[in-house]
Amino acid sequence: MQSATAHKEKIGLFGGTFNPVHLGHVRAAEEIREKCSLSKIIFIPAHIPPHKKNRITSARRRCDMVKLAIAGNPFFEVSEVELQRHASSYAFETIDYFNNAFNHNSELFFILGLDAFKEIQTWKHYPRFFSVCHFIIMSRPGVMSGDPESIIPRDIAADFDFNDPQSCYVHTSGFKIFFCQISLLDISSTDIRRRYKAGQSIKYLVPEAVEHYIKEHGLS
Numbered sequence: 001m002q003s004a005t006a007h008k009e010k011i012g013l014f015g016g017t018f019n020p021v022h023l024g025h026v027r028a029a030e031e032i033r034e035k036c037s038l039s040k041i042i043f044i045p046a047h048i049p050p051h052k053k054n055r056i057t058s059a060r061r062r063c064d065m066v067k068l069a070i071a072g073n074p075f076f077e078v079s080e081v082e083l084q085r086h087a088s089s090y091a092f093e094t095i096d097y098f099n100n101a102f103n104h105n106s107e108l109f110f111i112l113g114l115d116a117f118k119e120i121q122t123w124k125h126y127p128r129f130f131s132v133c134h135f136i137i138m139s140r141p142g143v144m145s146g147d148p149e150s151i152i153p154r155d156i157a158a159d160f161d162f163n164d165p166q167s168c169y170v171h172t173s174g175f176k177i178f179f180c181q182i183s184l185l186d187i188s189s190t191d192i193r194r195r196y197k198a199g200q201s202i203k204y205l206v207p208e209a210v211e212h213y214i215k216e217h218g219l220s
């Protein structure tokens with residue numbers, strides 16, 4: 001992926017509930033880092049996810065599990081910014097935080113799965129976040145991809161132009177949306193929680209250290 005601002009460090013922001021973090025997340029992040037030449041990816045566990053208000057594992061434990069999952073990968077980091085906020089997590093505020101933290105000297109790429117992108121119109125501050133960073137949308141099993149043009153919400157489609165050489169959609173602000181095909185790993189936190197509650201094995205769906213952590217602390 002080429003960029004007009006190639007001299008700037010490219011950093012991926014990977015937000016999620018991570019209840020729990022699983023191998024689908026870490027493998028996806030690894031492929032995106034390589035494909036998009038990102039210098040690092042920051043995992044950002046949500047504090048109180050606005051769309052998932054059911055009782056879930058505490059933010060602290062979800063964050064601990066992310067730390068265990070990424071341990072040893074020098075390109076992965078975890079940020080507790082949303083945990084410290086002690087309020088609902090909103091992507092716009094998080095992107096704003098990182099833009100300020102990096103003094104607008106880095107190119108930020110907000111990473112999310114196609115399932116999450118399809119709900120983007122329901123996010124707070126939509127569609128302002130397309131003017132503050134790039135977006136990388138990852139394929140996900142069971143989510144029909146189709147033509148990216150039909151995936152960009154209609155009310156904002158006119159604000160984007162397709163850039164052939166870079167194979168991305170460029171917003172009037174200059175920020176881009178990249179649609180990336182990654183290995184389709186049919187793993188979800190929902191399925192892992194279901195298996196855990198049913199007393200079934202979650203081995204090889206989560207990193208081994210996360211499996212041990214769940215055995216010790218539980219999962220809800």
Ligand code: ATP
Pocket residue numbers: 015016017018019024025028111112113114115116138139140141185186187188189190191
């Ligand atoms: P849940 O099943 O509880 O909804 P989840 O497995 O989707 O959870 P999240 O923490 O909500 O996990 O996901 C964080 C981000 O990672 C989202 O943008 C989601 O689309 C993406 N993602 C999760 N699992 C995968 C996967 N297997 N492949 C690609 N992207 C994924």
